[in-house]
Amino acid sequence: xxxxxxxxxxxxxxxxxxxxxxxxxxxxxxxxxxxxxxxxxxxxxxxxxxxxxxxxxxxxxxxxxxxxxxxxxxxxxxxxxxxxxxxxxxxxxxxxxxxxxxxxxxxxxxxxxxxxxxxxxxxxxxxxxxxxxxxxxxxxxxxxxxxxxxxxxxxxxxxxxxxxxxxxxxxxxxxxxxxxxxxxxxxxxxxxxxxxxxxxxxxxxxxxxxxxxxxxxxxxxxxxxxxxxxxxxxxxxxxxxxxxxxxxxxxxxxx
Numbered sequence: 001x002x003x004x005x006x007x008x009x010x011x012x013x014x015x016x017x018x019x020x021x022x023x024x025x026x027x028x029x030x031x032x033x034x035x036x037x038x039x040x041x042x043x044x045x046x047x048x049x050x051x052x053x054x055x056x057x058x059x060x061x062x063x064x065x066x067x068x069x070x071x072x073x074x075x076x077x078x079x080x081x082x083x084x085x086x087x088x089x090x091x092x093x094x095x096x097x098x099x100x101x102x103x104x105x106x107x108x109x110x111x112x113x114x115x116x117x118x119x120x121x122x123x124x125x126x127x128x129x130x131x132x133x134x135x136x137x138x139x140x141x142x143x144x145x146x147x148x149x150x151x152x153x154x155x156x157x158x159x160x161x162x163x164x165x166x167x168x169x170x171x172x173x174x175x176x177x178x179x180x181x182x183x184x185x186x187x188x189x190x191x192x193x194x195x196x197x198x199x200x201x202x203x204x205x206x207x208x209x210x211x212x213x214x215x216x217x218x219x220x221x222x223x224x225x226x227x228x229x230x231x232x233x234x235x236x237x238x239x240x241x242x243x244x245x246x247x248x249x250x251x252x253x254x255x
Contacts, residue, residue: 027224030141035084036107037119037133038067045115049103051078051202052171056157057102060173064097064121067105067113076182077101078203079175081147084112084122086138091128097121098145104202108137146178146254154233154249156217159204162243168210171203172219173246176253182228183220188213189236213239221253 038046044063047055050072057065066084071077078101085096097118105113120129122140132138152174159169172181181203187194188211197205215237222228234250241247 028143030085030143031111032087032139032141033111034107034109034137035066035086035112035114035119035140035142036110036137037114037116040116043115043117043120045102049202051075051102051104052159052204053078053102053173053202056171056173058115060102061098061100062117063115064099064118065102065115066099066118067103068101069104069106069111071101071111072104075199075202075204076180079147079172080180081145081178082112082142083145084114084118084140084142086122086132086140088132088138091123091132092138093122093124096140100147110137111142112140144178147174147176148254149174149176149252153252154219156237156247156249158237158241158243158245158247159206160243162241164241164243165210165212167206167208168241169200169204169206171205177221179221179223179229179253181219182222185218185220186210187216187218189216192216194218215239215241217249 045058045065047058049057051057068077080101081098083096083098086092099114099118107113116133120133123129123132154176155173157171157173162169175181184197184205185194186197186207190213195207197207200206217233217237219231220228221231231253235248237247
């Protein structure tokens with residue numbers, strides 16, 4: 001091979017390697033993929049999503065929600081927010097839509113299965129939205145963004161299967177910011193002995209024989225760089241907690 005050809009091949013290889021590295025290390029860059037929408041007649045999401053959010057999972061963020069395939073990450077991706085925009089300039093807006101992951105699912109080479117409401121909100125106009133929905137599957141680009149709920153604190157929802165004092169299961173609502181909840185501890189408020197909880201499915205955290213008395217929740221938040229921070233809510237779960245109840249943590253986490 002001639003020297004000039006070798007130089008060209010080497011330069012091309014370097015460009016490819018740099019592009020690949022950038023796509024893997026740039027958290028704010030868009031990633032190309034495909035998206036479909038839920039086939040049901042409901043505009044919003046499903047109440048039986050794999051994250052375990054129940055009705056909340058269909059209505060959070062105004063119903064702009066999505067199922068995810070690889071981004072579900074065995075439940076770690078539940079509650080994460082993504083900006084998703086389709087790429088057909090005839091129909092699609094530049095802004096796209098921000099969705100919350102509430103379910104797990106995969107279609108034809110898709111990373112997202114959006115609620116019909118969210119799918120339509122990627123469009124420029126109402127007519128364009130109808131055209132998008134008729135396509136069923138579209139090319140998109142997406143990136144993770146911070147979740148923001150200005151009027152809501154992080155909230156603990158006690159699962160109906162819970163039985164005080166024998167078994168406690170809960171999900172965390174209104175996960176804010178751009179970090180993952182990678183671990184949760186349950187602590188006694190008198191002697192501060194803490195117990196690491198199990199993530200049994202989706203976003204559901206559970207423990208058998210929970211401590212007695214008021215309970216403090218501690219959440220470990222992790223970012224893209226691997227930095228970890230324990231966050232402790234202001235408010236505790238009361239001693240007489242009951243299944244189906246919700247408890248305001250008293251905090252918001254913006255970062």
